[in-house]
Amino acid sequence: KNQVEQSPQSLIILEGKNCTLQCNYTVSPFSNLRWYKQDTGRGPVSLTIMTFSENTKSNGRYTATLDADTKQSSLHITASQLSDSASYICVVRGGGNKLTFGTGTQLKVEL
Amino acid sequence: KAGVTQTPRYLIKTRGQQVTLSCSPISGHRSVSWYQQTPGQGLQFLFEYFSETQRNKGNFPGRFSGRQFSNSRSEMNVSTLELGDSALYLCASSLDSNEQFFGPGTRLTVL
Numbered sequence: 001k002n003q004v005e006q007s008p009q010s011l012i013i014l015e016g017k018n019c020t021l022q023c024n025y026t027v028s029p030f031s032n033l034r035w036y037k038q039d040t041g042r043g044p045v046s047l048t049i050m051t052f053s054e055n056t057k058s059n060g061r062y063t064a065t066l067d068a069d070t071k072q073s074s075l076h077i078t079a080s081q082l083s084d085s086a087s088y089i090c091v092v093r094g095g096g097n098k099l100t101f102g103t104g105t106q107l108k109v110e111l
Numbered sequence: 112k113a114g115v116t117q118t119p120r121y122l123i124k125t126r127g128q129q130v131t132l133s134c135s136p137i138s139g140h141r142s143v144s145w146y147q148q149t150p151g152q153g154l155q156f157l158f159e160y161f162s163e164t165q166r167n168k169g170n171f172p173g174r175f176s177g178r179q180f181s182n183s184r185s186e187m188n189v190s191t192l193e194l195g196d197s198a199l200y201l202c203a204s205s206l207d208s209n210e211q212f213f214g215p216g217t218r219l220t221v222l
Contacts, residue, residue, distance in 0.1 A: 034210075043115070043201050043213030044154075089154070093209075098167075103153035 002027040004092050006102035013109055017080055021105045023073040023090035031093040035064050035075050038087045080109045115204050115214035123220045129190040132217045136183050136204030143185040145177060148199040160185055197221045
């Protein structure tokens, strides 16, 4: 069964600190993996997309990594800001264009 | 380009009633997908429409239905509402079935 598991479920960090969110998947065949940021009460917004051949991709202070062999991805946030407080969702596209969603990591950045 | 729009943004209904939600995709996008999001469950796929035809369907009861019009606008209908239908309903449009762009969602509360 195709699954996407994210950890931790929730995280609280101080402003200015770095953090790393994890995504493990069992989706096969694999097409791509995307990280979304979802602010409270809003729709998800794409941060990065990773294909099989990509190991690292950055978008400002967000850096995503992908290890296709171990089927793991991470999202690293550098120098966190209050506006980074949101839910981060990992989504894997598999065969037949089917999407499998993780349940997300709820990040809270505090002063 | 204008983003995905959803109406209404908030809705309160009582058990047994029915509801219709509307989604206008990004201009030129022909694929519209609907998702239900509840705390702890993450995003659950409802169905996808492409050129007025339902292309994929998730595991939801027949009370959940949808349609797409010739201008790509889509509606989702839920009949005989239950308390458990309270959720954020998200619509996403895409051009090439790859990247999805999400709307802000409709927050449905069933009392």
